[in-house]
Amino acid sequence: MHQLHEFNSRELLDNQLADKVANILETAVKLRGKASIAVSGGSTPKGFFSVLSKKSLPWKQITVTLADERWVDINDDASNTKLVHQNLLQNNALEANFFHIKQGDLLSSEVLADLNLAAGTTVLPFDVLILGMGEDGHTASLFPCSNEIHSALSKDAAPLLKVVPTTAPHERITFSYAYLAQSKNTFLHICGQGKKTVLDQALAGDEITEMPIRAFLQHPSLTTNVYWAE
Numbered sequence: 001m002h003q004l005h006e007f008n009s010r011e012l013l014d015n016q017l018a019d020k021v022a023n024i025l026e027t028a029v030k031l032r033g034k035a036s037i038a039v040s041g042g043s044t045p046k047g048f049f050s051v052l053s054k055k056s057l058p059w060k061q062i063t064v065t066l067a068d069e070r071w072v073d074i075n076d077d078a079s080n081t082k083l084v085h086q087n088l089l090q091n092n093a094l095e096a097n098f099f100h101i102k103q104g105d106l107l108s109s110e111v112l113a114d115l116n117l118a119a120g121t122t123v124l125p126f127d128v129l130i131l132g133m134g135e136d137g138h139t140a141s142l143f144p145c146s147n148e149i150h151s152a153l154s155k156d157a158a159p160l161l162k163v164v165p166t167t168a169p170h171e172r173i174t175f176s177y178a179y180l181a182q183s184k185n186t187f188l189h190i191c192g193q194g195k196k197t198v199l200d201q202a203l204a205g206d207e208i209t210e211m212p213i214r215a216f217l218q219h220p221s222l223t224t225n226v227y228w229a230e
């Protein structure tokens with residue numbers, strides 16, 4: 001299921017989302033001594049990252065990671081790791097821990113096995129998950145165009161898997177739906193009329209391999225908080 005939150009401006013959305021996420025992370029650290037957040041890449045979240053980075057939080061007890069990553073050098077402009085280091089892991093959030101899902105050169109089965117072991121003991125389940133959405137209804141790197149989409153949406157999937165989209169550049173590594181859906185608080189952050197139209201299309205149908213974001217929107221017990229501004 002989903003809950004739509006509409007904002008009069010992207011700035012107001014960024015501030016409200018950062019407030020909400022900061023409260024969740026602070027509470028989680030108070031309760032468990034640690035917290036984790038998985039964020040998405042792309043152009044939408046930069047303002048949110050900047051506001052969140054300035055929050056006074058126990059960042060040393062918080063681990064940040066990515067819902068997905070392009071398998072490129074972390075100094076490449078296409079790297080989500082670079083995006084997060086330049087926009088979120090700044091200011092107060094400089095003290096946060098970062099769990100790298102881009103490790104090594106080749107995205108081999110051995111690298112995936114090591115990452116899955118580490119993710120299981122370090123960041124899963126996420127206290128906060130921030131998803132984006134593409135015009136094709138992909139989220140994270142759950143791409144409808146990829147040959148891996150069925151396994152990436154399977155309830156038996158491993159935490160992390162390799163995806164090779166055919167309509168977007170770069171090999172990807174992504175957390176699978178099964179593990180993303182275990183997040184305690186899930187937010188879909190989208191902006192612009194075009195993305196609202198895509199959201200409406202996603203809500204109007206039920207084939208999840210056609211629009212993977214539907215798997216989150218339709219989940220019977222997981223509430224996806226959709227934060228949208230024009």
Ligand SMILES: O=C(O)[C@H](O)[C@@H](O)[C@H](O)[C@H](O)COP(=O)(O)O
Pocket residue numbers: 040041042043044045067068069070080131132133134138139140141
């Ligand atoms: O690696 C990525 O690109 C993201 O994880 C991806 O899922 C992104 O969130 C959407 O493609 C939306 O991207 P925009 O915010 O740029 O529209």
